[in-house]
Amino acid sequence: VGLRDEILEQPEAMARLLDLGREPILTIAKAIRDADIQFIVIAARGSSDHAATYAQYVFGVRHHLVVSLAAPSITTIYGSEPVMSRALLMGISQSGASPDVAAVLESGRRQGALTVAITNEPDSLLAHAAELVAPVLAGEERSIAATKTYTAELLAIAMLSSALLDEPLETLLAIPDAMRGALESEEEAAAAARELAPLPSCFVLGRGFEYATVREWALKLKEVARVMADPYSAADFQHGPIALLEPASIVLAVAPSGPAGGQVAALLSRLSRDQGARTVVISDDAATLATTRHALPVPAALAAHLTPIVSVVPAQLFALHMAVASGLDPDKPRYISKVTRTH
Amino acid sequence: VGLRDEILEQPEAMARLLDLGREPILTIAKAIRDADIQFIVIAARGSSDHAATYAQYVFGVRHHLVVSLAAPSITTIYGSEPVMSRALLMGISQSGASPDVAAVLESGRRQGALTVAITNEPDSLLAHAAELVAPVLAGEERSIAATKTYTAELLAIAMLSSALLDEPLETLLAIPDAMRGALESEEEAAAAARELAPLPSCFVLGRGFEYATVREWALKLKEVARVMADPYSAADFQHGPIALLEPASIVLAVAPSGPAGGQVAALLSRLSRDQGARTVVISDDAATLATTRHALPVPAALAAHLTPIVSVVPAQLFALHMAVASGLDPDKPRYISKVTRTH
Numbered sequence: 001v002g003l004r005d006e007i008l009e010q011p012e013a014m015a016r017l018l019d020l021g022r023e024p025i026l027t028i029a030k031a032i033r034d035a036d037i038q039f040i041v042i043a044a045r046g047s048s049d050h051a052a053t054y055a056q057y058v059f060g061v062r063h064h065l066v067v068s069l070a071a072p073s074i075t076t077i078y079g080s081e082p083v084m085s086r087a088l089l090m091g092i093s094q095s096g097a098s099p100d101v102a103a104v105l106e107s108g109r110r111q112g113a114l115t116v117a118i119t120n121e122p123d124s125l126l127a128h129a130a131e132l133v134a135p136v137l138a139g140e141e142r143s144i145a146a147t148k149t150y151t152a153e154l155l156a157i158a159m160l161s162s163a164l165l166d167e168p169l170e171t172l173l174a175i176p177d178a179m180r181g182a183l184e185s186e187e188e189a190a191a192a193a194r195e196l197a198p199l200p201s202c203f204v205l206g207r208g209f210e211y212a213t214v215r216e217w218a219l220k221l222k223e224v225a226r227v228m229a230d231p232y233s234a235a236d237f238q239h240g241p242i243a244l245l246e247p248a249s250i251v252l253a254v255a256p257s258g259p260a261g262g263q264v265a266a267l268l269s270r271l272s273r274d275q276g277a278r279t280v281v282i283s284d285d286a287a288t289l290a291t292t293r294h295a296l297p298v299p300a301a302l303a304a305h306l307t308p309i310v311s312v313v314p315a316q317l318f319a320l321h322m323a324v325a326s327g328l329d330p331d332k333p334r335y336i337s338k339v340t341r342t343h
Numbered sequence: 344v345g346l347r348d349e350i351l352e353q354p355e356a357m358a359r360l361l362d363l364g365r366e367p368i369l370t371i372a373k374a375i376r377d378a379d380i381q382f383i384v385i386a387a388r389g390s391s392d393h394a395a396t397y398a399q400y401v402f403g404v405r406h407h408l409v410v411s412l413a414a415p416s417i418t419t420i421y422g423s424e425p426v427m428s429r430a431l432l433m434g435i436s437q438s439g440a441s442p443d444v445a446a447v448l449e450s451g452r453r454q455g456a457l458t459v460a461i462t463n464e465p466d467s468l469l470a471h472a473a474e475l476v477a478p479v480l481a482g483e484e485r486s487i488a489a490t491k492t493y494t495a496e497l498l499a500i501a502m503l504s505s506a507l508l509d510e511p512l513e514t515l516l517a518i519p520d521a522m523r524g525a526l527e528s529e530e531e532a533a534a535a536a537r538e539l540a541p542l543p544s545c546f547v548l549g550r551g552f553e554y555a556t557v558r559e560w561a562l563k564l565k566e567v568a569r570v571m572a573d574p575y576s577a578a579d580f581q582h583g584p585i586a587l588l589e590p591a592s593i594v595l596a597v598a599p600s601g602p603a604g605g606q607v608a609a610l611l612s613r614l615s616r617d618q619g620a621r622t623v624v625i626s627d628d629a630a631t632l633a634t635t636r637h638a639l640p641v642p643a644a645l646a647a648h649l650t651p652i653v654s655v656v657p658a659q660l661f662a663l664h665m666a667v668a669s670g671l672d673p674d675k676p677r678y679i680s681k682v683t684r685t686h
Contacts, residue, residue, distance in 0.1 A: 038381050038426075038429060039381070039382050039426075039430075041409055045578065045579060045582045046579065046582030047583075056414055056417075057414060057416075057417060060417035060421075060423060060425050061417050061421040061423045062423070064423055064424060064425050064426050065425055066382070066384055066411045066413075066426065066427060066430065068382065068409045068412075069411075069412070071551075071554070072578070073400075073550055073576070073578070073603060074399075074400060074404050074551075077551050077602050077603050077606070078404040078551065078602075078603075078647075080404045080405070080407055082403045082408055082409045083381075083409065086381060087409065145583075200544075201544060201571045207420070208414075208417075208420050211414070219583050219584070222583060222586060222587050223583045223586045224586075226586065226587050228544045228587060230571065230573060233416070235388065235443065235685035235686075236388060236389065238683050238685055239683045240389050240390075240562050240565060240566045241565050241566075243565060243566045243569065243676040244565050244569050244571060246569075259420050259421075260416060260420050260421075304421075340581050340582045342578035342581055343606075
């Protein structure tokens, strides 16, 4: 079982979570409603930190809640415990094994915060530190680069959001099929990777809900294909890093239909026209896809907050095929292990 | 007046802020004490977002307050207004002109949050949006790359922190002299830049209070020297991006004495020994500086939360001299303007 298999099994992993993962999430939603939550704090590292970024937008846009992404070293290195007694405190981790993430949960729980772990390992340090656990049920992930656990973490957050708003979870059942549609972009992703490999560096741009996707896309490219990929929100990119663009710089982008994706698409047009950038674009919008030589289509019709669960799939496939086209083994990234324990 | 002049005038800018900027900050500290603050939200872009990162550690470690770095698009693109009525809401911006940062402040002020602007332009959109204003008094900044306004924003945050803890602001008077000491690293910074130029890419590592410094160092390198510099907390780096290291990869690091810097120094030793990385290190610790060919010393003896105001100075000088050594004009970065208005 390798990275490609785990990418391909994501529709089944999502269907399983929607079915068997439902009860714990409804329990957590009830606990959140019963508590008087003033804000949310999320502790996470690596890909799970991108799931936390996604959660910042979901809870901000749909629940009007401020989300803080915790800086664990405030507690683990400086020994301070920020006041979280009125917060919902979430820890997100595939392995649940990183001591610094668990330490933040323990600090909050001691203060009386409602603590929730979202993890693929319900018998882990993190799960034991939290009062409530949402297992993401992705099955064992053997590849070092996280794929199905990342999308499962996103889906768990989307399920929790729906449960909190009393939306029927059945509306999420469209996700596995949309993911199957996104997997059909593999040929385009492989062709784009072959044409651009070896890619020393690139920018990855998105905005809003898809900011999580561009951070995750960049990390996959770093981990498996050794591409120096630099992710930016389209807004922050214009506050400085745009100075790095060279003619023929490669810009990857996630630009779904809607206002956030529209801003990204407009920036992409400018970068192509004025600065000669070459682009790879993930989108459900035909007009946006028509502007690039390397279009990675995803199915339309999901709500804006659900598209990141699906739009990351062509990004994963592009990273995989970039590794292959660069003569690297995507199943054997260097220097990293599946479980990283930082303090 | 160019970038180098503005780097060199920082000790005077700090002395001016410590003197003339004192009263507004004491007023803000009193307002914060009178309010019942549950958490802090900060909106900022570019270099000012790195000042916000610094503030997350300062308020977390010294005041036990959770800080959320706002995602402005939640309000400006998705039209949602996260609940901030019990928050201290800060906007940080050199120009005060970016509409998205001002929009977050306006949203909070409508809800009754205590709103504070930290800006070099007290007659700006942001300043008018906020109830209270702390001018950073850095004087006109002509260079496109922010330097003296960045350190002045950090110092304003440090002054506010001291005022809130009833520490005499006189303890901060050591900063201008420490900065003068850090400016003496210019020759070493220039020599390191000459030896490493042109630098296509590098990593920049730090942790804790200095995480802001490594983000700012990377941005300066991007803006003025077109270096694809990738900043990481030393912990996050081990959760994936470490896979990118090649023999002779360049790793820049900020590793002051103390536990956070000690972790960075230990990681650096491993990267040099096992992966053949070449390092450039900013530190006040003689033993850490002795491990690298490119040591950029800063004076010792500032408290850990104050060192970022000084340790960024050799980073600015290194970026400046990297531009010069690469045949670029550091006063004319491409594609960016002094004031970037994003929505």
